[in-house]
Amino acid sequence: MHPRRPDGFDGLGYRSGARDEQGFGDAFPARSFSSASDLSHWVTTPPDIPGSRNLHWGEKSPPYGVPAPSTPLEGPAEEPFPRGGGGGGGGGVPGQSSEQLNRFAGFGIGLASLFTENVLAHPCIVLRRQCQVNYHARHYHLTPFTVINIMYSFNKTQGPRALWKGMGSTFIVQGVTLGAEGIISEFTPLPREISHKWNPKQIGEHLLLKSLTYIVAMPFYSASLIETVQDLFGCCIKNKLDWEGGQRQGTGLSEIIRDNTGILECIKEGIGRVIGLGVPHSKRLLPLLSLIFPTVLHGVLHYIISSVIQKIVLLILKRKTYNSHLAESTSPVQSMLDAYFPELIANFAASLCSDVILYPLETVLHRLHIQGTRTIIDNTDLGYEVLPINTQYEGMRDCINTIRQEEGMLGFYKGFGAVVIQYTLHAAVLQITKIIYSTLLQNSV
Numbered sequence: 001m002h003p004r005r006p007d008g009f010d011g012l013g014y015r016s017g018a019r020d021e022q023g024f025g026d027a028f029p030a031r032s033f034s035s036a037s038d039l040s041h042w043v044t045t046p047p048d049i050p051g052s053r054n055l056h057w058g059e060k061s062p063p064y065g066v067p068a069p070s071t072p073l074e075g076p077a078e079e080p081f082p083r084g085g086g087g088g089g090g091g092g093v094p095g096q097s098s099e100q101l102n103r104f105a106g107f108g109i110g111l112a113s114l115f116t117e118n119v120l121a122h123p124c125i126v127l128r129r130q131c132q133v134n135y136h137a138r139h140y141h142l143t144p145f146t147v148i149n150i151m152y153s154f155n156k157t158q159g160p161r162a163l164w165k166g167m168g169s170t171f172i173v174q175g176v177t178l179g180a181e182g183i184i185s186e187f188t189p190l191p192r193e194i195s196h197k198w199n200p201k202q203i204g205e206h207l208l209l210k211s212l213t214y215i216v217a218m219p220f221y222s223a224s225l226i227e228t229v230q231d232l233f234g235c236c237i238k239n240k241l242d243w244e245g246g247q248r249q250g251t252g253l254s255e256i257i258r259d260n261t262g263i264l265e266c267i268k269e270g271i272g273r274v275i276g277l278g279v280p281h282s283k284r285l286l287p288l289l290s291l292i293f294p295t296v297l298h299g300v301l302h303y304i305i306s307s308v309i310q311k312i313v314l315l316i317l318k319r320k321t322y323n324s325h326l327a328e329s330t331s332p333v334q335s336m337l338d339a340y341f342p343e344l345i346a347n348f349a350a351s352l353c354s355d356v357i358l359y360p361l362e363t364v365l366h367r368l369h370i371q372g373t374r375t376i377i378d379n380t381d382l383g384y385e386v387l388p389i390n391t392q393y394e395g396m397r398d399c400i401n402t403i404r405q406e407e408g409m410l411g412f413y414k415g416f417g418a419v420v421i422q423y424t425l426h427a428a429v430l431q432i433t434k435i436i437y438s439t440l441l442q443n444s445v
Contacts, residue, residue: 109340109433113347116429118170123163124422125170127151130229131380131415132363133370135391135407139381140414144424147417153383158231162378166228169266173217173224176270180216185209207300214299215292220270222291222369227266230375231386284392285372294365294396301361302354310350317342340437344430352423359419360412364399367391380415 127150131141141147154162185192190209194202273288321342355362371391379385393399403411 108437109344112429112433113344116426119167120425120429121422122167122170123151124418124425126163126165126228127154127380128415128418128422129225129366130377131418132366133229133375133389134377134380134387134414135367135389135403136387137380137414140410141380141417142410142413144417144420147415147421150380150383154378157384158378165230166224168263169220169224169227172263172266173220176220177213177217181209181213184212184216207303210303211296211300214296218291218295219273219288220266221295222273222373223266223269225366225369226269226373226375229370229377231378282372282374284390286368286393286395290395291368294361294368298358298361298365302358305354305357306350309353310346313346313349314342317345341430341434348423348426348430355419355423359416363412363414364396364403367399367403368393368396 124147127141127147131137139146141150151163181192184190188209190205190212191202192206192209194206370389371393373389375389376386377389379387391399393402407414
């Protein structure tokens with residue numbers, strides 16, 4: 001599932017200090033290639049939930065190794081980039097200044113990634129999910145141009161809050177996922193780490209841990225999904241109409257408007273979904289047991305694809321960096337840039353590929369989670385008005401067949417233009433961060 005997101009779950013793959021926040025990339029985290037011993041253990045983090053990301057506060061991303069020209073290909077040099085000792089820098093950068101820049105770089109780059117993946121991208125995630133669950137829609141918003149237009153309409157009619165709703169709940173889902181994986185790994189033999197000399201049993205146990213984590217976070221992810229797709233005014237109307245038997249009839253409009261969801265509403269709704277209490281749902285609501293398979297399937301596939309892509313990209317960048325140093329064509333500034341940005345690029349590529357490949361499955365997953373919750377969403381065709389969700393899917397297979405027959409194959413890609421905007425913004429932020437960091441390094445040399 002992903003946010004990923006979360007993320008993890010679409011989209012969970014962010015790690016503070018420029019680590020991957022998503023998916024299976026955690027099984028092969030981007031660590032320093034400074035020595036062969038560095039590859040002895042790969043520490044993993046929880047997989048991604050759509051719209052959400054993993055946060056590991058206090059972690060510091062290890063430098064990406066830059067070998068010396070005389071070092072053989074199998075064992076790059078221990079020093080990731082030239083740095084000065086107490087008396088001066090080996091590459092023209094003073095030792096004290098280099099250390100300060102490294103601290104600033106780790107904090108700044110991590111903050112930029114955190115801001116991009118959890119804040120700047122949230123409006124894209126909101127619209128993407130609304131398009132995915134809107135089976136009424138005649139406009140599929142497959143390109144970023146129509147997405148920008150509908151975003152402007154939502155902002156004009158409902159205000160800026162329309163594109164930032166549910167952001168707090170995505171952080172709650174991240175926390176629940178991270179805590180669940182830590183607790184399960186502590187009380188079971190399931191490993192959070194995969195050693196370099198892995199075996200099929202270890203991989204299976206590790207994926208089982210990820211699957212159990214998805215199951216624990218699943219009801220909270222459902223609650224977070226509802227918060228991100230429901231119309232701001234429509235959710236107030238829903239809170240009034242959902243109570244059957246006249247429990248809340250006669251409620252005034254002013255009282256309805258004040259009845260907004262709080263930041264902890266995600267936890268309340270998630271627990272209520274498990275124990276069968278809370279706001280009444282329709283008879284079309286699918287039981288949690290029927291949601292386990294599509295949820296775990298999406299999460300595990302997202303995790304695997306992200307890790308494989310991240311590992312491949314890191315190996316390519318490692319070889320490219322090594323060859324450039326053999327040719328003695330790398331400046332001290334470029335050496336310091338190579339300590340951080342290859343990992344960011346690998347994380348970006350892994351997240352992009354996994355989101356694109358699994359987008360149809362994510363559409364099916366979101367429709368199954370939202371069914372029967374009496375959620376009212378924005379009309380993504382007009383940019384105003386609201387629509388109810390009244391689907392009657394019997395399960396994952398029925399949902400796939402219904403979408404294919406009634407909406408065509410492109411129906412699985414509704415809102416895909418939001419993904420294009422999301423990763424375009426992400427790439428722009430990475431490039432701006434690299435330019436700023438490069439400028440600072442050049443001024444300090």
